[in-house]
Amino acid sequence: MIIENVHMFNLKYTLESGQSFRWNKVDDAYYGVVEGCILKIQQREGTLFIDSSRKAEHSELVHYFDLSRDLSAILTEVNVDAYMDRAINRFWGMRLLNQELWETIASFILSQNNNMARIRGLIRSLSEKFGQKLTFEGYVDYSFPTPEVLTDAGVDEIFACGTGYRASYLWHAAQNVANGDLDLDAIKRMSYSEAKMELMKLKGIGEKVADCICLFSLEHLEALPVDVWIKRIFEQIYLRKRATPREIREFARDYFGEFVGYAQQYLFHYAQNEPSWADAEHLALLSK
């Protein structure tokens, strides 16, 4: 499949900005698993070339990559200072994905007190062990395990994948989804605050992880996950003092507006890729 005239979209920035752990780069193509099939995607300017192990729906992909959203309007809205302007221009075209809900819940349960490389490894080994093997043009990957499979596997088998103390959290979540106590379709219909509250009823999901799920799967663009990076960024760049996650959320929501989740993604990725993100020259961008 080919999607032409893709406006304001950068595949690399979108897939490498820490919101998904499932994509692998091979030459100039990205391979990943979405909806139980392998996707191979390449971007050449405004055109996306997509190959798949199964026939992928055009509308599914447009939704997954958030392509129908008016990103230009959002970035105009959150571009309120010279610092943000630099982050936006550096990663122009980065979009928030709309990923599958169960996989996003499980992935961010595993993400707590953990680093990107290891999160990717954990998801990979869980999928290898409990998912279905998929192949496409010599590329091998695995579907993400269903809640039912993880429930039957048990805590010990999940722990054996290297998940550490998060094993019981993941098993508990899988069980709740499998037995219907956590209704994923209902959550998809909820407002941001309702969905966040519902997700936080699960063990191992606090405010930060719930916000990641709301932002990277449920299209709640007002969600602001406060991790160690976002905390550093707001304490050092915007607030210039120690701050609690609640203070950061309240300030940022008021300062950037209803699309603070998009603002957050640009700040997060900028700080991760620009070692001098908090030096004097950067701080001066806000001193006017």
Next chain:
DNA sequence: TTCCAGGAGAGAG
């Protein structure tokens, strides 16, 4: 060896 990572839960104060 100690520190850190897209944190959360439990307990104390």
Next chain:
DNA sequence: CTCTCTCATGGA
């Protein structure tokens, strides 16, 4: 409400 400690794991 806010601290503080602990929870596996592996790479720096």
